[in-house]
Amino acid sequence: MDVGNxxxxxxxxxxxALLQLIVAEKEAYYRLAYSYMRNEADAMDVLEEMIVKLYxxxxxxxxxxxxxxxxxxxxxxxxxxxxxxxxxxTPLGDQLDLSKGHTHSTGISDYRQVEDQxxxxxxxxxxxxxxxxxxxxxxxxxxxxxxxxxxxxxxxGTVKSRIYQGLQKLRALYRRNADEQY
Numbered sequence: 001m002d003v004g005n006x007x008x009x010x011x012x013x014x015x016x017a018l019l020q021l022i023v024a025e026k027e028a029y030y031r032l033a034y035s036y037m038r039n040e041a042d043a044m045d046v047l048e049e050m051i052v053k054l055y056x057x058x059x060x061x062x063x064x065x066x067x068x069x070x071x072x073x074x075x076x077x078x079x080x081x082x083x084x085x086x087x088x089x090t091p092l093g094d095q096l097d098l099s100k101g102h103t104h105s106t107g108i109s110d111y112r113q114v115e116d117q118x119x120x121x122x123x124x125x126x127x128x129x130x131x132x133x134x135x136x137x138x139x140x141x142x143x144x145x146x147x148x149x150x151x152x153x154x155x156x157g158t159v160k161s162r163i164y165q166g167l168q169k170l171r172a173l174y175r176r177n178a179d180e181q182y
Contacts, residue, residue, distance in 0.1 A: 131166030
Protein backbone atom coordinates (compact mmCIF):
# COMPACT_ATOMS: atom_id res chain seq x y z
CA MET A 1 0.00 0.00 0.00
CA ASP A 2 1.26 3.44 -0.92
CA VAL A 3 1.02 5.47 2.28
CA GLY A 4 1.25 8.83 0.53
CA ASN A 5 -1.69 8.15 -1.80
CA UNK A 6 -3.79 6.62 0.96
CA UNK A 7 -3.22 9.68 3.17
CA UNK A 8 -4.18 12.01 0.32
CA UNK A 9 -7.40 10.05 -0.15
CA UNK A 10 -8.07 10.11 3.59
CA UNK A 11 -7.55 13.87 3.67
CA UNK A 12 -10.25 14.17 1.00
CA UNK A 13 -12.66 12.28 3.28
CA UNK A 14 -12.12 8.70 2.14
CA UNK A 15 -12.78 6.76 5.35
CA UNK A 16 -11.79 3.48 3.70
CA ALA A 17 -8.31 4.83 2.93
CA LEU A 18 -7.87 5.89 6.55
CA LEU A 19 -9.03 2.47 7.71
CA GLN A 20 -6.50 0.78 5.40
CA LEU A 21 -3.70 2.90 6.88
CA ILE A 22 -4.72 1.93 10.40
CA VAL A 23 -5.19 -1.76 9.60
CA ALA A 24 -1.73 -1.90 8.00
CA GLU A 25 -0.17 -1.17 11.40
CA LYS A 26 -2.87 -2.53 13.72
CA GLU A 27 -0.58 -4.94 15.57
CA ALA A 28 2.06 -2.27 16.20
CA TYR A 29 -0.65 0.11 17.44
CA TYR A 30 -2.05 -2.52 19.78
CA ARG A 31 1.37 -3.49 21.18
CA LEU A 32 2.18 0.17 21.80
CA ALA A 33 -1.18 0.86 23.48
CA TYR A 34 -0.96 -2.31 25.57
CA SER A 35 2.57 -1.49 26.72
CA TYR A 36 1.24 1.73 28.24
CA MET A 37 -2.16 0.60 29.45
CA ARG A 38 -1.32 -2.97 30.61
CA ASN A 39 -4.93 -3.91 30.11
CA GLU A 40 -6.59 -5.19 26.95
CA ALA A 41 -9.83 -3.25 27.42
CA ASP A 42 -8.04 0.04 28.12
CA ALA A 43 -5.73 -0.53 25.16
CA MET A 44 -8.73 -1.03 22.89
CA ASP A 45 -10.43 2.09 24.30
CA VAL A 46 -7.33 4.15 23.61
CA LEU A 47 -7.12 2.76 20.08
CA GLU A 48 -10.72 3.82 19.46
CA GLU A 49 -9.94 7.31 20.73
CA MET A 50 -6.88 7.43 18.49
CA ILE A 51 -8.96 6.51 15.42
CA VAL A 52 -11.42 9.30 16.17
CA LYS A 53 -8.55 11.80 16.60
CA LEU A 54 -6.97 10.63 13.34
CA TYR A 55 -10.23 11.11 11.50
CA UNK A 56 -10.72 14.58 12.99
CA UNK A 57 -7.13 15.73 12.45
CA UNK A 58 -6.01 14.01 9.25
CA UNK A 59 -6.12 17.38 7.49
CA UNK A 60 -3.43 18.71 9.83
CA UNK A 61 -0.85 16.15 8.71
CA UNK A 62 1.75 17.94 6.61
CA UNK A 63 3.94 15.08 5.37
CA UNK A 64 1.94 12.14 4.07
CA UNK A 65 4.87 9.73 4.55
CA UNK A 66 4.90 10.51 8.27
CA UNK A 67 1.40 9.18 8.87
CA UNK A 68 2.39 6.20 11.00
CA UNK A 69 4.77 8.20 13.19
CA UNK A 70 2.17 10.93 13.56
CA UNK A 71 -0.56 8.43 14.42
CA UNK A 72 1.64 6.65 16.97
CA UNK A 73 2.34 10.02 18.59
CA UNK A 74 -1.40 10.59 18.90
CA UNK A 75 -1.77 7.09 20.36
CA UNK A 76 0.93 7.67 22.99
CA UNK A 77 -0.64 10.99 23.94
CA UNK A 78 -4.06 9.32 24.25
CA UNK A 79 -2.52 6.64 26.50
CA UNK A 80 -0.92 9.24 28.74
CA UNK A 81 -4.17 11.22 28.93
CA UNK A 82 -6.17 8.14 29.88
CA UNK A 83 -3.64 7.09 32.51
CA UNK A 84 -3.66 10.59 33.97
CA UNK A 85 -7.45 10.75 33.82
CA UNK A 86 -7.71 7.41 35.60
CA UNK A 87 -5.07 8.64 38.03
CA UNK A 88 -3.05 5.52 37.59
CA UNK A 89 0.13 6.64 35.98
CA THR A 90 1.93 3.45 35.03
CA PRO A 91 5.23 4.14 33.33
CA LEU A 92 5.83 2.06 30.25
CA GLY A 93 6.65 -1.52 31.19
CA ASP A 94 6.20 -1.21 34.94
CA GLN A 95 3.93 -4.21 35.20
CA LEU A 96 4.40 -7.64 33.78
CA ASP A 97 1.28 -9.33 32.52
CA LEU A 98 1.67 -12.97 33.43
CA SER A 99 -1.93 -13.89 32.68
CA LYS A 100 -1.54 -13.28 28.94
CA GLY A 101 1.05 -15.99 28.52
CA HIS A 102 2.96 -14.12 25.82
CA THR A 103 5.46 -16.82 25.02
CA HIS A 104 7.18 -17.89 21.87
CA SER A 105 7.97 -21.41 20.79
CA THR A 106 11.73 -21.13 21.15
CA GLY A 107 12.15 -24.30 23.16
CA ILE A 108 12.47 -22.35 26.39
CA SER A 109 9.92 -23.30 29.01
CA ASP A 110 7.12 -20.87 29.80
CA TYR A 111 8.45 -20.61 33.32
CA ARG A 112 11.91 -19.61 32.13
CA GLN A 113 10.49 -16.99 29.75
CA VAL A 114 8.38 -15.46 32.49
CA GLU A 115 11.38 -15.47 34.78
CA ASP A 116 13.51 -13.74 32.13
CA GLN A 117 10.80 -11.12 31.57
CA UNK A 118 10.60 -10.46 35.30
CA UNK A 119 14.40 -10.09 35.46
CA UNK A 120 14.32 -7.65 32.55
CA UNK A 121 11.54 -5.61 34.16
CA UNK A 122 13.43 -5.55 37.47
CA UNK A 123 16.57 -4.31 35.75
CA UNK A 124 14.67 -1.65 33.83
CA UNK A 125 13.28 -0.31 37.12
CA UNK A 126 16.77 0.96 37.93
CA UNK A 127 16.35 3.55 35.18
CA UNK A 128 14.40 6.75 35.46
CA UNK A 129 11.03 6.86 33.71
CA UNK A 130 12.28 8.83 30.69
CA UNK A 131 15.19 6.46 30.06
CA UNK A 132 13.01 3.38 30.48
CA UNK A 133 10.37 4.74 28.11
CA UNK A 134 12.94 5.68 25.44
CA UNK A 135 14.68 2.29 25.64
CA UNK A 136 11.43 0.38 25.45
CA UNK A 137 10.14 2.40 22.51
CA UNK A 138 13.45 1.93 20.69
CA UNK A 139 14.15 -1.73 21.37
CA UNK A 140 10.77 -3.28 22.20
CA UNK A 141 8.71 -1.38 19.64
CA UNK A 142 11.50 -0.85 17.08
CA UNK A 143 10.83 2.86 16.65
CA UNK A 144 13.42 5.24 15.25
CA UNK A 145 14.83 8.19 17.20
CA UNK A 146 12.71 10.73 15.30
CA UNK A 147 9.49 8.88 16.05
CA UNK A 148 10.38 8.58 19.72
CA UNK A 149 11.24 12.29 19.83
CA UNK A 150 7.89 13.19 18.29
CA UNK A 151 5.99 10.91 20.66
CA UNK A 152 7.70 12.14 23.80
CA UNK A 153 7.90 15.77 22.64
CA UNK A 154 11.65 16.12 23.14
CA UNK A 155 14.50 16.58 20.69
CA UNK A 156 16.14 13.68 18.91
CA GLY A 157 19.35 14.47 20.79
CA THR A 158 17.52 14.12 24.09
CA VAL A 159 16.13 10.74 23.03
CA LYS A 160 19.60 9.53 22.03
CA SER A 161 21.01 10.80 25.31
CA ARG A 162 18.32 9.06 27.37
CA ILE A 163 18.92 5.79 25.56
CA TYR A 164 22.70 6.07 25.83
CA GLN A 165 22.64 6.94 29.53
CA GLY A 166 20.06 4.26 30.25
CA LEU A 167 22.11 1.61 28.46
CA GLN A 168 25.22 2.74 30.34
CA LYS A 169 23.37 2.28 33.64
CA LEU A 170 22.12 -1.14 32.56
CA ARG A 171 25.63 -2.24 31.52
CA ALA A 172 27.09 -1.10 34.83
CA LEU A 173 24.33 -2.86 36.75
CA TYR A 174 24.75 -6.03 34.72
CA ARG A 175 28.53 -6.05 35.30
CA ARG A 176 28.03 -5.45 39.01
CA ASN A 177 25.51 -8.31 39.26
CA ALA A 178 27.78 -10.62 37.25
CA ASP A 179 30.74 -9.80 39.54
CA GLU A 180 28.66 -10.48 42.66
CA GLN A 181 27.69 -13.93 41.40
CA TYR A 182 31.32 -15.05 41.10
